[in-house]
Amino acid sequence: MLLKEIHELYRFFWKTPEEKKEIVFYTEHEGYYPNFEGLIKELVGKHKQTICYVSSDTHDPILQTSESRIKTFYVNKLLTLFMPFVNCKVFVMTLTGLNQYHLKRSAAPVHYVYVFHALVSTHMMYQFGAFDYYDTIFCVGPHQIREIRKHEEMNDLRKKILIEAGYYRLERINQAFRKNSLTKPASNAKGAILIAPSWGKENVLESCGERLVNVLIKAGYEVIVRPHPETVRRCPELIDLFSTTFGANPHFTLETSVATDDSILRADVLICDCSGIALEYALGTERPVLFLDVPIKIKNKRYTEQGIEPLELFLRSKIGMIVSPEKLDSVPQSVATLIADKEKYKQRLARLRDENVFAFGQSSKVCARHILDIVVGKGVASLY
Numbered sequence: 086m087l088l089k090e091i092h093e094l095y096r097f098f099w100k101t102p103e104e105k106k107e108i109v110f111y112t113e114h115e116g117y118y119p120n121f122e123g124l125i126k127e128l129v130g131k132h133k134q135t136i137c138y139v140s141s142d143t144h145d146p147i148l149q150t151s152e153s154r155i156k157t158f159y160v161n162k163l164l165t166l167f168m169p170f171v172n173c174k175v176f177v178m179t180l181t182g183l184n185q186y187h188l189k190r191s192a193a194p195v196h197y198v199y200v201f202h203a204l205v206s207t208h209m210m211y212q213f214g215a216f217d218y219y220d221t222i223f224c225v226g227p228h229q230i231r232e233i234r235k236h237e238e239m240n241d242l243r244k245k246i247l248i249e250a251g252y253y254r255l256e257r258i259n260q261a262f263r264k265n266s267l268t269k270p271a272s273n274a275k276g277a278i279l280i281a282p283s284w285g286k287e288n289v290l291e292s293c294g295e296r297l298v299n300v301l302i303k304a305g306y307e308v309i310v311r312p313h314p315e316t317v318r319r320c321p322e323l324i325d326l327f328s329t330t331f332g333a334n335p336h337f338t339l340e341t342s343v344a345t346d347d348s349i350l351r352a353d354v355l356i357c358d359c360s361g362i363a364l365e366y367a368l369g370t371e372r373p374v375l376f377l378d379v380p381i382k383i384k385n386k387r388y389t390e391q392g393i394e395p396l397e398l399f400l401r402s403k404i405g406m407i408v409s410p411e412k413l414d415s416v417p418q419s420v421a422t423l424i425a426d427k428e429k430y431k432q433r434l435a436r437l438r439d440e441n442v443f444a445f446g447q448s449s450k451v452c453a454r455h456i457l458d459i460v461v462g463k464g465v466a467s468l469y
Contacts, residue, residue, distance in 0.1 A: 203361030
């Protein structure tokens with residue numbers, strides 16, 4: 086595999102013409118492609134741009150694309166050799182911590198663009214300074230602009246270009262759900278429940294997942310467990326436990342890939358802790374969420390210094406119900422209540438989406454326009 090990566094570097098640096106690598110995308114995992122999908126289609130399809138797509142995941146389907154305007158490369162272990170020497174006009178990533186750890190900015194004058202892979206706030210679920218070395222941030226909503234500007238002000242940082250970009254993955258979920266709801270087959274179960282928590286020692290699956298699945302199946306629900314990709318990677322024994330314990334049950338599904346939105350579209354209710362998927366599900370399908378009140382994962386313990394409540398905490402009580410993990414036996418009844426109130430939530434969630442997400446339905450056009458402005462050397466000013 087190392088020889089393959091050496092060959093990939095040779096192809097990129099020496100065999101790919103400069104004009105074919107003005108725009109470079111990088112992803113560490115196949116599950117992040119849906120966050121780039123709309124933007125890439127806009128650039129490649131509408132604007133006839135050629136892009137380079139670098140992935141560190143051998144299973145990433147885009148590596149097998151037949152689209153001639155998408156030049157794909159697999160780079161993983163040699164990424165630290167690749168990054169400092171990239172010479173392109175725009176480098177698009179959804180990986181935080183640029184220039185803070187092993188992945189450094191290029192020595193060339195590259196413009197780095199960050200694309201969010203979650204709707205959450207920037208200051209609690211991300212490490213302190215996670216976005217400091219990007220030039221442009223494609224912000225999904227007004228909360229991120231407030232938080233980033235506050236962080237820059239408090240730490241005397243240069244102002245980045247902040248774009249009212251919206252969130253393509255939310256649009257994708259919403260479009261697919263509207264189409265799917267017209268053809269969704271009837272189920273013998275009371276409803277389909279998706280359990281999709283964040284990752285970490287105290288998330289729903291690790292703290293009470295086995296019992297929760299038992300309670301729901303016994304109550305007559307179909308249960309889909311969708312672990313976070315980091316849980317799949319770091320805790321194979323936990324994944325094996327769910328597969329062994331429930332794999333033979335026809336009302337149970339274990340989904341270990343987040344590359345598709347199928348389970349999000351099927352579920353009548355989502356159960357999670359404080360994961361970003363809660364906002365994607367609620368604002369994308371306009372259906373409610375049940376939050377199990379396990380300890381919240383905090384990556385930046387300094388987040389309270391901003392005096393801004395994270396969106397993912399502010400919206401919890403508005404997009405569903407919060408239940409103590411000590412009261413798991415009450416979860417089936419709470420789920421039934423949420424399903425019964427689905428029309429009430431539908432109106433509320435559509436309104437919350439309008440208030441908290443930019444450019445809904447237009448995000449790919451907004452992002453592509455900004456990237457093309459950089460490529461042609463057009464001056465780009467911050468919106469704020």
